[in-house]
Amino acid sequence: xxxxxxxxxxxxxxxxxACDAGSLAVNVATRGQASDAPRLALSLPGIHCGACIASVxxxxxxxxxxxxxRVNLTLKRxxxxxxxDVTAAELIALLKNRGFEAHELDSSAIAATQTDRAGRDxxxxxxxxxxxxxxxxxxxxxxxxxxxxxxxxxxxxISAAITLPTLLFAGQPFFANAWRALKHKRLNMDVPIVLAIxxxxxxxxxxxxxxxxxxxxxxxxxxxxxxxxxRYLDHRTRAVARSAAEELAALEVPRATRVQGDEEETVRIxxxxxxxxxxxxxxxxxxVDGIVVEGTSELxxxxxxxxxxPVFASTGLVISAGEVNLTGPLTLRAxxxxxxxxxxxxxxxxxxxxxxxxxxxxxxxxxxxxxxxxVHILAALAFVGWYLATYDLRTALNVAAAVxxxxxxxxxxxxVPAVTTAASxxxxxxxxxxxxxxxxxxxxxVDTVVFDKTGTLTxxxxxxxxxxxxxxxxxxxxRALAFGSSHPLSQAIVNAAKTADTPLAEVSGIVELPGxxxxxxxGTKTVRLGRADWVGAKVLTDTSSFLQIGSAxxxxxxxxxxxxxGAQNAVRALQDNNKDVHLIxxxxxxxxxxxxxxxxxxxxxxxxxxxxxxxxxxxxxxxxRHVLMVGDGLNDTAxxxxxxxxxxxxxxxxxxxxxxxxxLLGSDLTPIAEALTLAQAATRRIRENFRIATLYxxxxxxxxxxxxxxxxxxxIAMSASSITVSLNAxxxxxxxxxxxxxx
Amino acid sequence: MNILVYLIxxxxxxxxxxxLAFLYTVRSNQYDDPEGDAxxxxxxxxxxxxxx
Numbered sequence: 001x002x003x004x005x006x007x008x009x010x011x012x013x014x015x016x017x018a019c020d021a022g023s024l025a026v027n028v029a030t031r032g033q034a035s036d037a038p039r040l041a042l043s044l045p046g047i048h049c050g051a052c053i054a055s056v057x058x059x060x061x062x063x064x065x066x067x068x069x070r071v072n073l074t075l076k077r078x079x080x081x082x083x084x085d086v087t088a089a090e091l092i093a094l095l096k097n098r099g100f101e102a103h104e105l106d107s108s109a110i111a112a113t114q115t116d117r118a119g120r121d122x123x124x125x126x127x128x129x130x131x132x133x134x135x136x137x138x139x140x141x142x143x144x145x146x147x148x149x150x151x152x153x154x155x156x157x158i159s160a161a162i163t164l165p166t167l168l169f170a171g172q173p174f175f176a177n178a179w180r181a182l183k184h185k186r187l188n189m190d191v192p193i194v195l196a197i198x199x200x201x202x203x204x205x206x207x208x209x210x211x212x213x214x215x216x217x218x219x220x221x222x223x224x225x226x227x228x229x230x231r232y233l234d235h236r237t238r239a240v241a242r243s244a245a246e247e248l249a250a251l252e253v254p255r256a257t258r259v260q261g262d263e264e265e266t267v268r269i270x271x272x273x274x275x276x277x278x279x280x281x282x283x284x285x286x287x288v289d290g291i292v293v294e295g296t297s298e299l300x301x302x303x304x305x306x307x308x309x310p311v312f313a314s315t316g317l318v319i320s321a322g323e324v325n326l327t328g329p330l331t332l333r334a335x336x337x338x339x340x341x342x343x344x345x346x347x348x349x350x351x352x353x354x355x356x357x358x359x360x361x362x363x364x365x366x367x368x369x370x371x372x373x374x375v376h377i378l379a380a381l382a383f384v385g386w387y388l389a390t391y392d393l394r395t396a397l398n399v400a401a402a403v404x405x406x407x408x409x410x411x412x413x414x415x416v417p418a419v420t421t422a423a424s425x426x427x428x429x430x431x432x433x434x435x436x437x438x439x440x441x442x443x444x445x446v447d448t449v450v451f452d453k454t455g456t457l458t459x460x461x462x463x464x465x466x467x468x469x470x471x472x473x474x475x476x477x478x479r480a481l482a483f484g485s486s487h488p489l490s491q492a493i494v495n496a497a498k499t500a501d502t503p504l505a506e507v508s509g510i511v512e513l514p515g516x517x518x519x520x521x522x523g524t525k526t527v528r529l530g531r532a533d534w535v536g537a538k539v540l541t542d543t544s545s546f547l548q549i550g551s552a553x554x555x556x557x558x559x560x561x562x563x564x565x566g567a568q569n570a571v572r573a574l575q576d577n578n579k580d581v582h583l584i585x586x587x588x589x590x591x592x593x594x595x596x597x598x599x600x601x602x603x604x605x606x607x608x609x610x611x612x613x614x615x616x617x618x619x620x621x622x623x624x625r626h627v628l629m630v631g632d633g634l635n636d637t638a639x640x641x642x643x644x645x646x647x648x649x650x651x652x653x654x655x656x657x658x659x660x661x662x663x664l665l666g667s668d669l670t671p672i673a674e675a676l677t678l679a680q681a682a683t684r685r686i687r688e689n690f691r692i693a694t695l696y697x698x699x700x701x702x703x704x705x706x707x708x709x710x711x712x713x714x715x716i717a718m719s720a721s722s723i724t725v726s727l728n729a730x731x732x733x734x735x736x737x738x739x740x741x742x743x
Numbered sequence: 744m745n746i747l748v749y750l751i752x753x754x755x756x757x758x759x760x761x762x763l764a765f766l767y768t769v770r771s772n773q774y775d776d777p778e779g780d781a782x783x784x785x786x787x788x789x790x791x792x793x794x795x
Contacts, residue, residue: 050782073779123769131762135755151744158751
């Protein structure tokens with residue numbers, strides 16, 4: 001089994017600190033603990049039908065030690081209760097035999113999404129508010145149609161009896177939010193909402209006790225219902241994204257192989273301590289910082305530095321967590337684990353950068369800033385005006401309540417969530433995961449796009465450039481030497497040879513020397529394929545491998561990184577839309593220049609250190625640019641957090657995904673350009689919604705201030721504006737994708 | 744109009760029953776896997792006797 005050992009690093013620098021940090025903290029806390037009855041979780045991307053459920057469940061149930069197994073088709077997951085000695089690996093093999101692809105999920109990392117408490121809580125409040133508002137609305141219809149005297153009073157009293165407990169239960173999120181804002185001496189949307197609800201209920205109660213004509217119980221409840229609907233939509237959108245993001249994280253089960261004497265045992269990374277001996281097999285990722293004590297190999301450092309050229313590793317080399325071991329098994333002595341590792345120090349950079357971004361005010365917040373004081377001033381003016389004109393406290397209070405109810409940001413509360421839900425759903429289908437609430441708005445403002453090279457624009461898998469220059473004989477020898485090796489460069493040679501239909505030369509006695517290359521005998525001559533210094537060639541600047549036949553001078557095989565699908569399209573589409581495209585990489589100038597030329601990018605920087613990447617983005621930001629950073633490596637995390645908005649591919653390191661606002665699920669980059677246009681359309685739609693809501697107010701507020709508003713008018717204005725706004729948001733969803741990109 | 748004294752509470756109770764039923768479905772995780780439940784319904788494995 002290949003060591004699947006990612007990083008013990010989960011900085012609490014998530015996109016939305018308030019909502020994600022908690023669950024991440026729980027992850028960290030629960031990660032190290034081993035529970036008595038292991039609850040295994042498997043991701044089953046291939047299941048799609050009822051028959052799949054039945055066969056997966058019966059296969060799992062039939063396995064000895066499994067007490068129960070349940071498949072969730074919506075999440076494409078299976079959760080399994082089993083004896084402690086049942087491992088995920090054997091269940092995965094079992095399912096593979098039945099033809100189902102399965103991956104282990106870190107069950108502690110997805111536990112948070114299993115029961116979405118906050119969502120359920122909101123849904124219950126929404127249901128109660130819906131039920132109560134419908135009933136009160138029915139009673140109000142009777143009053144509006146002419147119920148008078150005792151009947152009206154009875155209906156008002158029943159309405160009051162329904163409204164008061166409902167508001168106490170369903171209105172809690174608003175009361176809590178408004179209280180929090182007022183405590184910090186700020187105003188948010190919830191302050192006018194709470195004031196309107198309280199004042200409406202208070203005056204209605206007073207009116208009812210005096211057998212008055214107007215009561216606003218129905219308005220107070222409908223308001224709560226619509227606003228809760230907005231909150232729930234908002235929550236759903238984020239919960240879906242969060243659950244998908246957590247699944248990505250959970251797919252990397254953090255384990256390492258610890259060596260004790262002659263024995264090897266697989267342990268969780270959290271259990272490692274400095275001084276432990278750890279074996280990392282080829283293909284595995286370094287779980288900790290350490291020093292190589294045994295073995296030779298080559299390391300891929302591209303996720304940390306962006307460099308594509310593999311680094312030679314032998315006894316005494318200091319390695320950092322996150323590097324990937326390529327050829328030979330290595331044993332290392334851990335020098336720093338968890339918080340002390342070099343990964344964690346990167347988190348400090350990210351935290352500093354992150355503090356800059358929190359300054360962004362969302363459209364809803366800036367609308368609230370204008371709106372909340374305006375509403376209060378209008379209501380106060382109406383109250384004072386009417387009081388001075390009539391010296392009647394009851395009339396003045398009634399008018400003030402009417403103004404507050406009519407202006408209450410019911411449509412405003414729906415304007416943003418309705419659009420974000422529609423847009424996020426569309427982007428999700430294109431393979432983009434919006435993690436942060438305001439990411440869409442920020443994406444719409446982008447005018448400069450900065451790409452990382454390795455792993456972002458390129459796949460991080462090499463491709464031979466000059467295979468055709470080799471003579472057929474040389475090519476066939478190269479293929480034979482590369483054939484048995486798992487080194488990425490060797491595999492690139494094999495692939496190139498396969499496409500060129502090169503035959504396999506008869507090379508005998510092939511030996512792979514980890515960290516150096518492969519050697520063998522071809523006829524009487526010794527043939528070698530490997531590093532420049534090993535075959536005695538001059539080291540080239542770009543990634544290369546050398547083939548030496550006998551004592552002839554070595555021939556260079558040069559490699560470049562294969563492009564990620566859609567990279568060319570994405571860059572061209574962005575440039576067509578007048579976005580500035582930059583390329584910042586930690587790789588050598590030669591490799592970066594070559595790629596920039598291939599993609600037609602004029603601004604590029606090579607050999608950039610992580611701090612320099614972030615500094616360059618800060619420089620662009622200070623020049624008034626809104627930067628979108630697309631990157632995948634650890635060396636990009638600071639830059640991702642500094643940028644106005646950031647995207648990372650699903651293949652990125654956990655740390656990079658956490659630091660970015662949007663995760664690209666597929667391997668294709670094309671959706672990035674489409675997302676930008678969709679985000680612009682969505683933001684336009686949000687502004688349109690604000691305008692519609694304002695229009696309703698402009699018509700209704702003068703009437704309310706003149707004392708002409710009735711509860712019926714308030715109910716109509718409120719429902720009509722909410723429905724118009726929601727329909728307008730849905731228009732975004734119904735547009736065809738081609739239209740959205742053409743825009 | 745005295746009939747209202749019975750009718751309004753009766754309608755509220757009936758509506759309330761619906762609300763309680765909905766709350767029960769939410770609390771017992773019946774919305775966790777809508778797709779899977781739709782498929783399980785068509786499965787004939789446990790048609791004759793309940794799952795042990």
